[in-house]
Amino acid sequence: MKLLHLLIVALVSVGMMACSSTSPSVIAKPPQPLFMDTHFSGFDQLQVETEQEVFALDEDMIRFAEKVSAGANEPKAAAKQLVRAVFGRASLNLLYDNEANTIAQDTFHNRAANCLSMSIMTYALATQAGMQIEFQEVDVPEFWTRRDGYSFLNGHVNLRITPKRSPNTIYFSAQAVEVDFDPQVMSARLPSRTVSKQRVLAMFYNNKAADALVHHNAKQAYAYSRAALLKDPSLAEAWVNLGVLxxxxxxxxxxxxxxxxxxxxxxxxxxxxxxxxxxxxxxxxxxxxxxxxxxEEQRASNPFYHFLLGEQEYELAHWRAAIGHYRRAIELNRQQHEFYFGLAKAYYEIGDLALTERYLKLAKRRSVNDHDEHRYQSKLNLLTKL
Incomplete structure:
Protein backbone atom coordinates (compact mmCIF):
# COMPACT_ATOMS: atom_id res chain seq x y z
CA MET A 1 0.00 0.00 0.00
CA LYS A 2 1.41 3.39 -0.97
CA LEU A 3 0.63 6.21 1.44
CA LEU A 4 1.35 9.86 0.73
CA HIS A 5 0.72 12.73 3.09
CA LEU A 6 -1.37 15.47 1.56
CA LEU A 7 -2.81 18.40 3.60
CA ILE A 8 -6.34 18.69 2.37
CA VAL A 9 -9.78 18.77 3.92
CA ALA A 10 -13.25 18.95 2.53
CA LEU A 11 -15.61 21.68 3.62
CA VAL A 12 -16.09 25.30 4.61
CA SER A 13 -17.47 26.80 7.80
CA VAL A 14 -16.91 29.69 10.14
CA GLY A 15 -16.91 29.46 13.91
CA MET A 16 -15.15 30.25 17.15
CA MET A 17 -13.52 27.89 19.62
CA ALA A 18 -10.77 27.88 22.18
CA CYS A 19 -7.64 26.08 21.03
CA SER A 20 -4.41 25.07 22.62
CA SER A 21 -1.26 26.39 21.01
CA THR A 22 2.47 26.03 21.19
CA SER A 23 5.31 28.22 20.08
CA PRO A 24 6.83 27.34 16.69
CA SER A 25 9.91 25.18 17.02
CA VAL A 26 13.35 26.39 16.00
CA ILE A 27 14.11 25.11 12.52
CA ALA A 28 17.49 23.59 11.74
CA LYS A 29 18.85 22.60 8.37
CA PRO A 30 18.22 18.97 7.42
CA PRO A 31 21.13 16.58 7.05
CA GLN A 32 22.37 16.96 3.49
CA PRO A 33 23.15 13.24 2.90
CA LEU A 34 19.40 12.54 2.72
CA PHE A 35 19.16 14.73 -0.36
CA MET A 36 19.98 12.95 -3.63
CA ASP A 37 20.50 15.89 -6.00
CA THR A 38 22.59 13.97 -8.53
CA HIS A 39 19.77 11.47 -9.13
CA PHE A 40 17.33 14.21 -10.18
CA SER A 41 19.42 16.25 -12.55
CA GLY A 42 17.78 19.49 -13.64
CA PHE A 43 15.48 19.81 -10.62
CA ASP A 44 17.11 23.14 -9.80
CA GLN A 45 15.98 24.55 -13.14
CA LEU A 46 12.32 24.19 -12.16
CA GLN A 47 10.49 27.16 -10.73
CA VAL A 48 9.38 26.76 -7.11
CA GLU A 49 7.12 29.58 -5.91
CA THR A 50 8.73 31.92 -3.40
CA GLU A 51 7.05 32.85 -0.13
CA GLN A 52 6.25 36.27 -1.57
CA GLU A 53 4.61 34.70 -4.64
CA VAL A 54 2.56 32.27 -2.55
CA PHE A 55 1.06 34.96 -0.31
CA ALA A 56 0.99 37.95 -2.70
CA LEU A 57 -2.21 39.94 -3.33
CA ASP A 58 -3.09 41.74 -6.54
CA GLU A 59 -5.13 44.94 -6.81
CA ASP A 60 -8.48 43.12 -6.94
CA MET A 61 -7.67 41.26 -3.73
CA ILE A 62 -6.53 44.43 -1.97
CA ARG A 63 -9.79 46.17 -2.86
CA PHE A 64 -11.78 43.13 -1.73
CA ALA A 65 -10.01 42.98 1.65
CA GLU A 66 -10.46 46.69 2.31
CA LYS A 67 -14.11 46.72 1.21
CA VAL A 68 -15.35 43.75 3.20
CA SER A 69 -13.60 44.76 6.43
CA ALA A 70 -14.76 48.39 6.29
CA GLY A 71 -17.72 49.77 8.20
CA ALA A 72 -17.68 47.29 11.08
CA ASN A 73 -18.33 48.80 14.49
CA GLU A 74 -15.79 46.70 16.36
CA PRO A 75 -12.71 44.64 15.49
CA LYS A 76 -14.39 41.27 16.05
CA ALA A 77 -17.21 42.22 13.70
CA ALA A 78 -14.67 43.26 11.07
CA ALA A 79 -12.99 39.86 11.26
CA LYS A 80 -16.29 37.97 10.97
CA GLN A 81 -17.33 40.22 8.11
CA LEU A 82 -14.19 39.33 6.21
CA VAL A 83 -14.68 35.63 6.85
CA ARG A 84 -18.31 35.71 5.69
CA ALA A 85 -17.27 37.49 2.52
CA VAL A 86 -14.57 34.91 1.80
CA PHE A 87 -16.89 31.97 2.36
CA GLY A 88 -20.19 33.48 1.24
CA ARG A 89 -21.73 32.29 -2.02
CA ALA A 90 -22.62 35.88 -2.91
CA SER A 91 -18.98 36.89 -2.81
CA LEU A 92 -16.23 34.52 -3.89
CA ASN A 93 -18.44 31.43 -4.21
CA LEU A 94 -15.48 29.15 -3.55
CA LEU A 95 -15.72 25.46 -4.36
CA TYR A 96 -13.75 22.74 -2.66
CA ASP A 97 -11.16 21.06 -4.85
CA ASN A 98 -8.65 18.77 -3.18
CA GLU A 99 -6.23 19.29 -6.06
CA ALA A 100 -6.34 23.09 -5.82
CA ASN A 101 -2.86 23.55 -4.37
CA THR A 102 -2.67 27.15 -5.50
CA ILE A 103 -1.10 30.43 -4.48
CA ALA A 104 -3.32 33.11 -2.97
CA GLN A 105 -3.97 34.98 -6.22
CA ASP A 106 -4.92 31.85 -8.16
CA THR A 107 -7.21 30.67 -5.36
CA PHE A 108 -8.97 34.05 -5.34
CA HIS A 109 -9.53 34.19 -9.10
CA ASN A 110 -10.12 30.47 -9.78
CA ARG A 111 -12.60 30.29 -6.89
CA ALA A 112 -11.53 26.77 -5.99
CA ALA A 113 -9.55 25.74 -2.94
CA ASN A 114 -8.51 23.00 -0.58
CA CYS A 115 -8.03 23.75 3.10
CA LEU A 116 -4.42 24.83 2.74
CA SER A 117 -4.85 27.09 -0.29
CA MET A 118 -7.94 28.62 1.33
CA SER A 119 -6.00 29.26 4.53
CA ILE A 120 -3.15 30.86 2.60
CA MET A 121 -5.51 33.17 0.70
CA THR A 122 -7.46 34.14 3.81
CA TYR A 123 -4.23 34.80 5.68
CA ALA A 124 -3.14 37.20 2.95
CA LEU A 125 -6.52 38.99 2.84
CA ALA A 126 -6.78 39.31 6.63
CA THR A 127 -3.25 40.63 6.86
CA GLN A 128 -4.07 43.25 4.24
CA ALA A 129 -7.13 44.22 6.32
CA GLY A 130 -4.89 44.86 9.32
CA MET A 131 -5.79 41.78 11.31
CA GLN A 132 -3.53 39.50 13.29
CA ILE A 133 -3.75 35.94 12.06
CA GLU A 134 -2.26 32.57 12.99
CA PHE A 135 -2.18 29.24 11.23
CA GLN A 136 -3.25 26.22 13.26
CA GLU A 137 -2.56 22.55 12.61
CA VAL A 138 -5.42 20.39 13.91
CA ASP A 139 -4.86 16.92 15.34
CA VAL A 140 -7.41 15.03 13.23
CA PRO A 141 -7.79 11.23 13.31
CA GLU A 142 -6.16 9.31 10.49
CA PHE A 143 -8.24 10.03 7.41
CA TRP A 144 -7.52 8.67 3.94
CA THR A 145 -8.70 9.43 0.45
CA ARG A 146 -7.90 7.65 -2.81
CA ARG A 147 -6.68 9.32 -5.96
CA ASP A 148 -5.21 7.79 -9.10
CA GLY A 149 -4.21 4.60 -7.33
CA TYR A 150 -2.58 6.35 -4.37
CA SER A 151 -3.75 6.52 -0.77
CA PHE A 152 -3.51 10.00 0.71
CA LEU A 153 -3.33 10.48 4.46
CA ASN A 154 -4.88 13.88 5.05
CA GLY A 155 -4.01 16.50 7.59
CA HIS A 156 -5.91 19.65 8.48
CA VAL A 157 -5.08 23.33 8.78
CA ASN A 158 -7.27 26.23 9.87
CA LEU A 159 -6.89 29.87 10.90
CA ARG A 160 -7.33 31.94 14.03
CA ILE A 161 -7.98 35.62 13.32
CA THR A 162 -7.48 38.22 16.04
CA PRO A 163 -8.69 41.64 14.94
CA LYS A 164 -6.35 44.55 15.41
CA ARG A 165 -7.40 46.22 18.64
CA SER A 166 -8.24 49.87 18.76
CA PRO A 167 -6.16 51.94 21.22
CA ASN A 168 -7.72 53.03 24.50
CA THR A 169 -10.51 50.42 24.15
CA ILE A 170 -11.35 47.72 26.67
CA TYR A 171 -12.72 44.39 25.35
CA PHE A 172 -14.80 42.21 27.67
CA SER A 173 -15.12 39.13 25.43
CA ALA A 174 -12.81 36.92 23.41
CA GLN A 175 -11.98 38.51 20.09
CA ALA A 176 -10.57 35.56 18.18
CA VAL A 177 -12.47 34.11 15.21
CA GLU A 178 -11.55 30.62 14.04
CA VAL A 179 -11.90 29.87 10.35
CA ASP A 180 -12.29 26.27 9.30
CA PHE A 181 -13.39 24.38 6.21
CA ASP A 182 -14.88 21.47 8.04
CA PRO A 183 -17.81 21.90 10.45
CA GLN A 184 -17.22 18.40 11.78
CA VAL A 185 -13.73 19.38 12.84
CA MET A 186 -15.17 22.44 14.54
CA SER A 187 -17.87 20.50 16.38
CA ALA A 188 -15.42 17.81 17.49
CA ARG A 189 -13.31 20.45 19.27
CA LEU A 190 -10.10 18.69 18.32
CA PRO A 191 -6.85 19.98 19.79
CA SER A 192 -4.79 22.30 17.63
CA ARG A 193 -1.49 24.08 17.80
CA THR A 194 -0.20 27.27 16.29
CA VAL A 195 2.26 26.74 13.47
CA SER A 196 4.50 29.23 11.74
CA LYS A 197 4.05 30.73 8.30
CA GLN A 198 7.28 28.99 7.39
CA ARG A 199 5.81 25.59 8.23
CA VAL A 200 2.68 26.34 6.20
CA LEU A 201 4.85 27.22 3.23
CA ALA A 202 6.59 23.86 3.67
CA MET A 203 3.16 22.19 3.68
CA PHE A 204 2.30 23.98 0.44
CA TYR A 205 5.50 22.70 -1.18
CA ASN A 206 4.77 19.22 0.14
CA ASN A 207 1.31 19.26 -1.42
CA LYS A 208 2.86 20.25 -4.73
CA ALA A 209 5.33 17.38 -4.35
CA ALA A 210 2.44 14.96 -3.78
CA ASP A 211 0.71 16.20 -6.94
CA ALA A 212 3.92 15.67 -8.88
CA LEU A 213 4.26 12.14 -7.50
CA VAL A 214 0.75 11.28 -8.68
CA HIS A 215 1.59 12.60 -12.14
CA HIS A 216 4.91 10.69 -12.19
CA ASN A 217 6.97 13.85 -12.48
CA ALA A 218 9.97 12.79 -10.40
CA LYS A 219 12.07 15.88 -11.03
CA GLN A 220 9.28 18.23 -9.92
CA ALA A 221 8.41 16.04 -6.94
CA TYR A 222 12.02 16.20 -5.82
CA ALA A 223 12.24 19.97 -6.29
CA TYR A 224 9.16 20.56 -4.13
CA SER A 225 10.05 17.93 -1.50
CA ARG A 226 13.50 19.43 -1.18
CA ALA A 227 12.06 22.94 -0.90
CA ALA A 228 9.64 21.77 1.81
CA LEU A 229 12.38 20.21 3.89
CA LEU A 230 14.72 23.16 3.52
CA LYS A 231 11.87 25.36 4.74
CA ASP A 232 10.95 23.05 7.64
CA PRO A 233 12.95 19.83 8.16
CA SER A 234 10.62 18.86 11.03
CA LEU A 235 7.71 18.28 8.61
CA ALA A 236 7.38 14.50 8.86
CA GLU A 237 4.99 14.11 5.93
CA ALA A 238 7.56 15.71 3.62
CA TRP A 239 10.05 13.00 4.60
CA VAL A 240 7.38 10.38 3.82
CA ASN A 241 6.78 11.80 0.36
CA LEU A 242 10.50 12.04 -0.30
CA GLY A 243 10.81 8.41 0.71
CA VAL A 244 8.03 7.43 -1.71
CA LEU A 245 9.85 9.29 -4.47
CA GLU A 296 -3.85 -2.99 11.86
CA GLU A 297 -4.47 -3.36 15.59
CA GLN A 298 -4.17 0.38 16.06
CA ARG A 299 -6.52 1.12 13.16
CA ALA A 300 -9.19 -1.50 13.83
CA SER A 301 -11.61 1.07 15.29
CA ASN A 302 -10.88 3.79 12.74
CA PRO A 303 -13.80 4.10 10.26
CA PHE A 304 -11.63 5.91 7.73
CA TYR A 305 -9.24 2.98 7.62
CA HIS A 306 -12.10 0.63 6.70
CA PHE A 307 -13.27 3.17 4.12
CA LEU A 308 -9.77 3.14 2.61
CA LEU A 309 -9.84 -0.64 2.43
CA GLY A 310 -13.21 -0.41 0.73
CA GLU A 311 -11.86 2.02 -1.84
CA GLN A 312 -8.92 -0.24 -2.57
CA GLU A 313 -11.16 -3.29 -3.01
CA TYR A 314 -13.46 -1.25 -5.25
CA GLU A 315 -10.54 -0.30 -7.49
CA LEU A 316 -9.73 -4.01 -7.79
CA ALA A 317 -13.37 -4.74 -8.79
CA HIS A 318 -13.86 -6.77 -5.60
CA TRP A 319 -17.35 -5.40 -5.10
CA ARG A 320 -18.52 -7.66 -2.27
CA ALA A 321 -15.34 -7.11 -0.27
CA ALA A 322 -15.67 -3.37 -0.81
CA ILE A 323 -19.26 -3.45 0.47
CA GLY A 324 -18.11 -5.21 3.63
CA HIS A 325 -15.52 -2.52 4.37
CA TYR A 326 -17.89 0.36 3.61
CA ARG A 327 -20.49 -1.17 5.94
CA ARG A 328 -17.91 -1.52 8.71
CA ALA A 329 -16.95 2.12 8.24
CA ILE A 330 -20.59 3.15 8.60
CA GLU A 331 -20.98 1.03 11.75
CA LEU A 332 -18.17 3.06 13.29
CA ASN A 333 -19.26 6.46 11.94
CA ARG A 334 -22.71 7.08 10.46
CA GLN A 335 -22.14 10.73 9.55
CA GLN A 336 -19.70 10.56 6.62
CA HIS A 337 -21.39 10.97 3.24
CA GLU A 338 -18.42 9.38 1.46
CA PHE A 339 -19.08 6.05 3.19
CA TYR A 340 -22.64 5.89 1.87
CA PHE A 341 -21.49 6.87 -1.61
CA GLY A 342 -19.00 4.03 -1.46
CA LEU A 343 -21.85 1.60 -0.83
CA ALA A 344 -23.92 3.18 -3.60
CA LYS A 345 -21.24 2.79 -6.25
CA ALA A 346 -20.42 -0.77 -5.16
CA TYR A 347 -24.08 -1.83 -5.30
CA TYR A 348 -24.35 -0.21 -8.72
CA GLU A 349 -21.51 -2.39 -9.96
CA ILE A 350 -23.33 -5.57 -8.90
CA GLY A 351 -26.56 -4.35 -10.48
CA ASP A 352 -28.61 -3.61 -7.36
CA LEU A 353 -30.13 -0.27 -8.39
CA ALA A 354 -32.55 -0.13 -5.45
CA LEU A 355 -29.71 -0.14 -2.92
CA THR A 356 -27.72 2.19 -5.15
CA GLU A 357 -30.55 4.72 -4.94
CA ARG A 358 -30.99 4.20 -1.21
CA TYR A 359 -27.36 4.91 -0.37
CA LEU A 360 -27.09 7.81 -2.80
CA LYS A 361 -30.00 9.44 -0.96
CA LEU A 362 -28.29 8.81 2.36
CA ALA A 363 -25.06 10.29 1.01
CA LYS A 364 -26.95 13.37 -0.18
CA ARG A 365 -28.71 13.71 3.19
CA ARG A 366 -25.37 13.74 5.00
CA SER A 367 -23.67 16.15 2.63
CA VAL A 368 -22.34 19.24 4.34
CA ASN A 369 -21.91 21.51 1.34
CA ASP A 370 -23.90 22.35 -1.77
CA HIS A 371 -21.29 20.96 -4.13
CA ASP A 372 -21.57 17.39 -2.79
CA GLU A 373 -25.35 17.60 -2.45
CA HIS A 374 -25.68 18.63 -6.11
CA ARG A 375 -23.22 15.92 -7.16
CA TYR A 376 -25.28 13.20 -5.50
CA GLN A 377 -28.53 14.62 -6.86
CA SER A 378 -27.07 14.51 -10.37
CA LYS A 379 -26.27 10.84 -9.93
CA LEU A 380 -29.78 10.18 -8.64
CA ASN A 381 -31.20 11.95 -11.67
CA LEU A 382 -29.14 9.73 -13.98
CA LEU A 383 -30.19 6.66 -12.05
CA THR A 384 -33.92 7.36 -12.64
CA LYS A 385 -33.29 7.35 -16.40
CA LEU A 386 -31.88 3.83 -16.43
Missing part, protein backbone atom coordinates in the same frame (compact mmCIF):
# COMPACT_ATOMS: atom_id res chain seq x y z
CA UNK A 246 13.13 7.56 -3.65
CA UNK A 247 11.47 4.14 -3.60
CA UNK A 248 9.83 4.77 -6.97
CA UNK A 249 13.27 5.56 -8.37
CA UNK A 250 15.05 2.55 -6.91
CA UNK A 251 16.84 4.45 -4.12
CA UNK A 252 15.76 2.01 -1.42
CA UNK A 253 18.38 2.86 1.18
CA UNK A 254 17.61 6.57 0.91
CA UNK A 255 13.88 5.82 1.08
CA UNK A 256 14.37 3.81 4.26
CA UNK A 257 16.35 6.65 5.82
CA UNK A 258 13.62 9.14 4.91
CA UNK A 259 10.91 6.99 6.49
CA UNK A 260 13.03 6.53 9.60
CA UNK A 261 13.42 10.28 9.87
CA UNK A 262 9.61 10.74 9.73
CA UNK A 263 9.17 8.08 12.42
CA UNK A 264 11.75 9.79 14.63
CA UNK A 265 9.97 13.11 14.27
CA UNK A 266 6.34 12.07 14.85
CA UNK A 267 6.07 8.30 14.99
CA UNK A 268 4.40 8.58 11.58
CA UNK A 269 2.18 5.58 10.85
CA UNK A 270 2.29 6.18 7.12
CA UNK A 271 6.08 6.19 7.34
CA UNK A 272 5.93 2.89 9.23
CA UNK A 273 3.70 1.36 6.58
CA UNK A 274 5.94 2.56 3.78
CA UNK A 275 8.92 1.23 5.72
CA UNK A 276 7.23 -2.18 5.77
CA UNK A 277 7.10 -2.02 1.97
CA UNK A 278 10.86 -1.47 1.91
CA UNK A 279 11.38 -4.36 4.31
CA UNK A 280 9.34 -6.65 2.05
CA UNK A 281 11.33 -5.53 -0.97
CA UNK A 282 14.64 -6.24 0.77
CA UNK A 283 13.96 -9.65 2.27
CA UNK A 284 12.94 -8.57 5.76
CA UNK A 285 9.42 -10.00 5.69
CA UNK A 286 9.27 -10.75 9.42
CA UNK A 287 9.98 -7.12 10.31
CA UNK A 288 7.45 -5.95 7.72
CA UNK A 289 4.75 -8.24 9.09
CA UNK A 290 5.41 -7.02 12.62
CA UNK A 291 4.81 -3.43 11.53
CA UNK A 292 1.66 -4.24 9.55
CA UNK A 293 0.15 -6.27 12.37
CA UNK A 294 0.74 -3.50 14.89
CA UNK A 295 -0.76 -0.89 12.56
Missing amino acids: YRQNGLLEAAEQSYQRAIQLEGSRSAQENLAVIYNMTGRQAQAQQIIQAL
